[in-house]
Amino acid sequence: MSQVLFNSIQQKVQLSEIEMEQCRGFFLAKKLPKKHYLLRAGEVCAYIAFVEQGLLRSYTIDAKGNEHVLQFAPEGWWISDNYSFLTGEPSSYFIDALERAELLLLKCRAMEEMLQKVPKMERFFRLLMQNNLIAQQRRTLGTLSFSAEERYIRLLNQYPEIVQRAPQHLIASYLGITPETLSRIRKKIASRA
Amino acid sequence: MSQVLFNSIQQKVQLSEIEMEQCRGFFLAKKLPKKHYLLRAGEVCAYIAFVEQGLLRSYTIDAKGNEHVLQFAPEGWWISDNYSFLTGEPSSYFIDALERAELLLLKCRAMEEMLQKVPKMERFFRLLMQNNLIAQQRRTLGTLSFSAEERYIRLLNQYPEIVQRAPQHLIASYLGITPETLSRIRKKIASRA
DNA sequence: GCTTTCCGTTGACATAAGTCAAGAAAGAAA
DNA sequence: TTTCTTTCTTGACTTATGTCAACGGAAAGC
Numbered sequence: 138m139s140q141v142l143f144n145s146i147q148q149k150v151q152l153s154e155i156e157m158e159q160c161r162g163f164f165l166a167k168k169l170p171k172k173h174y175l176l177r178a179g180e181v182c183a184y185i186a187f188v189e190q191g192l193l194r195s196y197t198i199d200a201k202g203n204e205h206v207l208q209f210a211p212e213g214w215w216i217s218d219n220y221s222f223l224t225g226e227p228s229s230y231f232i233d234a235l236e237r238a239e240l241l242l243l244k245c246r247a248m249e250e251m252l253q254k255v256p257k258m259e260r261f262f263r264l265l266m267q268n269n270l271i272a273q274q275r276r277t278l279g280t281l282s283f284s285a286e287e288r289y290i291r292l293l294n295q296y297p298e299i300v301q302r303a304p305q306h307l308i309a310s311y312l313g314i315t316p317e318t319l320s321r322i323r324k325k326i327a328s329r330a
Numbered sequence: 331m332s333q334v335l336f337n338s339i340q341q342k343v344q345l346s347e348i349e350m351e352q353c354r355g356f357f358l359a360k361k362l363p364k365k366h367y368l369l370r371a372g373e374v375c376a377y378i379a380f381v382e383q384g385l386l387r388s389y390t391i392d393a394k395g396n397e398h399v400l401q402f403a404p405e406g407w408w409i410s411d412n413y414s415f416l417t418g419e420p421s422s423y424f425i426d427a428l429e430r431a432e433l434l435l436l437k438c439r440a441m442e443e444m445l446q447k448v449p450k451m452e453r454f455f456r457l458l459m460q461n462n463l464i465a466q467q468r469r470t471l472g473t474l475s476f477s478a479e480e481r482y483i484r485l486l487n488q489y490p491e492i493v494q495r496a497p498q499h500l501i502a503s504y505l506g507i508t509p510e511t512l513s514r515i516r517k518k519i520a521s522r523a
Numbered sequence: 524g525c526t527t528t529c530c531g532t533t534g535a536c537a538t539a540a541g542t543c544a545a546g547a548a549a550g551a552a553a
Numbered sequence: 554t555t556t557c558t559t560t561c562t563t564g565a566c567t568t569a570t571g572t573c574a575a576c577g578g579a580a581a582g583c
Contacts, residue, residue, distance in 0.1 A: 199475040207467060220464045223457075252453075259452045260445075264416075266459035271413045273466040274400060280473050281506035282392040285540070306560065313474035318540055320562055478570070498531065511570060513532055 141189045141213055142241055149264045150257045160258060163251040164241040169193075169234045175216075176232040182221035184242040188214050191238025192302055195230050196310070206311040209235075209299045215265065235303055285314045286322045334382045334406055335434055342457045343450045353451060356444040357434040362386075362427045368409075369425040375414035377435040381407050384431025385495055388423050389503070399504040402428075402492045408458065428496055478507045479515045 142164070146152060152160070164187070169175060175193065176182050186193070193210040195218070207230065210216035221228035222245060243251070252259050279288055289312055293300050300308055309319035335357070339345060345353070357380070362368060368386065369375050379386070386403040388411070400423065403409035414421035415438060436444070445452050472481055482505055486493050493501055502512035 197471060197475075203475070205471055205474045207471060219460050219467075223460060223464075256449060256452075259449075259456055263452055263456035263459060266456060266463055267412055267416060270459055270463045270466060271416075273463060273470060274412075277466060277470050277473065278390060278398055278400060280470065281398045282390075282394075282396070304560065315541060316561070317542085317563085321540095324562080497529095499529095508571060509531070510533085510572085514570095517532080 139189055139241060142187055145187065145213055145215075146258075146261055150261045152255070152257060156255050156257065159255055160251060163247040164243055165247075167240045167242055169238045169240055171234050171237045174231060174233045175240070176218060176221075176228055176230060178229050178231055179227050180221075181225055182218040182228045182230075184244055185215060185217040185222060185248065186210075186232075187241040187243070188212055188216065189239040189241060191234060191240075192236040192299075193232055193234055193238055193240075194303070194307065195232045197230055204310055205313070206307055209296075209303055209307075209311065211299060211302070215269075219266075235307070280313060285312065285318055286325070288312050288314075289319065289322050290326070332382055332434060335380055338380065338406055338408075339451075339454055343454045345448070345450060349448050349450065352448055353444055356440040357436055358440075360433045360435055362431045362433055364427050364430045367424060367426045368433070369411060369414075369421055369423060371422050371424055372420050373414075374418055375411040375421045375423075377437055378408060378410040378415060378441065379403075379425075380434040380436070381405055381409065382432040382434060384427060384433075385429040385492075386425055386427055386431055386433075387496070387500065388425045390423055397503055398506070399500055402489075402496060402500075402504065404492060404495070412459075428500070473506060478505060478511055479518070481505050481507075482512065482515050483519070 139161075142161075143157060146157070146160070165184075169191070175184070175186060176195075178198070188210050190212055193216050195207045195210075195216055196204050197207065198204055208216060216232060218228040218230045218232070220226065221230075225245075252262075279291065283291065289308075292308070292312065303311075305319060305323075306316040309316045312319065314322075332354075335354075336350060339350070339353070358377075362384070368377070368379060369388075371391070381403050383405055386409050388400045388403075388409055389397050390400065391397055401409060409425060411421040411423045411425070413419065414423075418438075445455075472484065476484065482501075485501070485505065496504075498512060498516075499509040502509045505512065507515075
């Protein structure tokens with residue numbers, strides 16, 4: 138059993154050795170080279186992906202052709218398009234690798250079987266979704282309450298490794314600002330320090 | 331068993347008559363008059379609330395003293411501060427009634443007991459959280475992709491009853507704009523129609 | 524029914540952030 | 554190395570939205 142996955146699960150529910158091994162069997166290991174896609178808009182999202190190694194991100198392209206980063210997923214995080222995964226409808230998101238990644242994929246069918254066999258995992262996913270929701274609500278409120286500069290500083294404090302590993306224009310996209318604005322903010326901060 | 335709650339649950343998982351009645355026993359009925367609070371910042375959020383009747387909202391007050399509406403919850407919706415509920419930490423949200431409301435409250439302890447007794451409810455809450463997360467992600471992307479006017483029109487299309495029932499300055503707060511800007515947007519739209 | 528408070532509207536002006544364009548720097552490819 | 558992209562920076566200008574202040578009308582309380 139992957140140590141990273143083990144930690145992610147054990148942090149929320151207590152599984153026995155046996156249950157852990159049972160779970161492991163439902164995942165599919167996959168390596169994803171840099172810039173390769175796990176999901177493209179228009180496709181159905183067949184997997185929930187757990188990141189063992191590397192860095193992924195999900196994003197949309199809006200009607201004006203602008204990209205908007207929804208999520209970064211470094212080691213230990215889960216990523217997918219929940220809507221498409223749940224409903225089987227085509228996705229409107231892209232998911233690709235910013236760094237070469239090692240993933241554990243969980244197909245819809247496999248997930249249902251896993252939940253049957255190891256009911257505690259239902260609780261695990263409930264808690265996972267609940268925590269994701271909490272974080273997402275904070276992001277929404279952050280976008281409404283703070284200026285671009287404040288949001289950047291908060292991101293830097295909360296997820297320094299992501300700011301460091303992802304290219305700057307993607308950080309800008311995540312924050313909902315243009316690369317130019319982020320560049321100016323960084324300059325301003327640097328001149329203060 | 332309340333018909334509204336029954337529908338909310340049955341839409342996601344199939345419960346037998348008996349399971350439904352068992353669940354019912356864990357909820358606490360409560361009437362909340364208009365402008366009364368279910369939760370104030372600083373308190374621990376003891377309940378997840380299901381709205382049978384009426385209209386609630388949750389909001390924060392930021393460092394500059396500005397209110398930001400996180401959620402409106404009309405009949406059939408669930409509302410709480412997940413973070414505080416889950417961790418027992420003090421909340422930073424307020425939840426109050428915009429219209430006189432009838433609620434079904436689920437305390438933390440009662441919820442755990444319910445999940446023990448009716449394991450399918452674990453699945454229900456997983457799906458509920460997952461759907462909330464999907465909606466919240468869309469809101470985040472909406473805030474990043476659309477102008478104030480576009481966001482207002484989208485809200486109007488998606489939740490016309492909320493726009494109608496909540497005062498305009500709270501709609502503005504939800505959209506992340508000032509009441510003045512919303513007033514101007516509405517004028518502009520009216521002049522076009 | 525009168526008074527007070529709250530809410531929405533409007534105008535004038537301020538400002539954060541976006542746009543467009545050019546060039547510099549840094550990485551990737553050859 | 555040299556070339557070719559991609560990413561980041563900087564400047565000049567535009568624009569959406571915020572701020573402040575005044576006013577009118579509707580609702581709430583007495």
